[in-house]
Amino acid sequence: MTPEELLVRCPLFADLPASQLEKLAALLRRRRYRAGEPVFREGDPGTALYVVETGEVKVLLGGSEGKEVVLALLGPGEFFGELALLDGEPRSADAVATAAGELLVLPREDFLRFLREVPAVAVNLLASLSRRFRRTDRLVHDAAFSDVRTRVTRLLVELAETRGKPGQGGVVIGPRLTQGDLASMVGATRESINKCLRSYTAQGLVRHERGRLVLLNVDRLRAQLV
């Protein structure tokens, strides 16, 4: 797939005329990342916008001693790194490639020029940010009101919808998704996740095998969310 083809699938640039799309593609650099390699770190100046071409990137806030909260998990066609470009502040979170792959890099100035000159891009970006806001707001809500079990359930349903692939008698999430990863997505410990998953396994709702998670009955999971 050429960068242009990817950009069309990226909601940010979805309805751009072909001429603009060509211009944009010419400004992009492509950069390859290994699994575990950082893209940027909290405190860095914001110099570019990134679009995931292949692989996977997680955006996270670090805590003390290796703890972290994952704010977003991004796959092909999704973008990140726009906050620091928009308000001029340093990066507010870390971004790390969780699976090897390639990112398209759009330098700050080019991105801002597009924003100013192509209203559709700005409007698309606003819509994207809005949806992301809804998600984050719900995270805040859950942190205040829901117990770990509920938060995990919601996460599983969300993962099934956004990254699930049918197979193995259910929806498969993964590979490379450890209990520790799940823990940092809901703000809990690995042990709590374990106990929660095991209870679901006992009910025949999920199957969990070393980095791969099979949701056998998403509807019944969803039904637990009041």
Place this chain on the structure above:
Amino acid sequence: MTPEELLVRCPLFADLPASQLEKLAALLRRRRYRAGEPVFREGDPGTALYVVETGEVKVLLGGSEGKEVVLALLGPGEFFGELALLDGEPRSADAVATAAGELLVLPREDFLRFLREVPAVAVNLLASLSRRFRRTDRLVHDAAFSDVRTRVTRLLVELAETRGKPGQGGVVIGPRLTQGDLASMVGATRESINKCLRSYTAQGLVRHERGRLVLLNVDRLRAQLV
């Protein structure tokens, strides 16, 4: 103060040429709210953008049985209600006037037209949303890593900076800021807030008297945040 004067102070419309500003002012309606009166409710269709002229508005997510989390507290010059306009989904939170006052109301279509036709507005809005994102992301971080005491401390410092007025030997926040209000801003119970505040009172850091909070030494408070 006329609406135009307020709009200039509103970062969203800050650098608009006078001609545009006049057009904008002509589209606005003004609406008066009593203390406690709802502006919109979760699930409503998004029909307008609001700018606080006088008074105060809180944006909150409701939980079960009267519990709530306050996502934002907005004073004169600040705006809200844009999310549902940008992505077309229903309102994701409640908005309630906490103090009587007047709001400027910009109907959905007029707002969207401005966005498309005046790139500066879109760019300003993006910057505003970015800053708001940083705050919400930090809320998520805190919910995962910080205990109640730390969250309260951070809130006090933030309130001092955004709504504090010097006086009474320190920075005054309030009036009309109960322990219950503080509780719903950090996702804790009123009782926890009480115990925390009292410990700070014992240390001579704050004074608290019926809906008014005096921070006697903001720097020492800030120093507690690692």
Place this chain on the structure above:
DNA sequence: CTGCGCCTGTGAAACGCGTCACACAGCGTC
């Protein structure tokens, strides 16, 4: 094959915070 590191499984103990149940003080209202 052997070791070593990452991931998973499990349980006991500690702890923070929410829940509940009060007492009491200011303030507006009839």
Place this chain on the structure above:
DNA sequence: GACGCTGTGTGACGCGTTTCACAGGCGCAG
């Protein structure tokens, strides 16, 4: 002035989660 409402102060108790400590399994590097 008596009442009720709303906000504050406080302690006992319980529950959900984290913490800690350890045991096993699988996969990969040497």
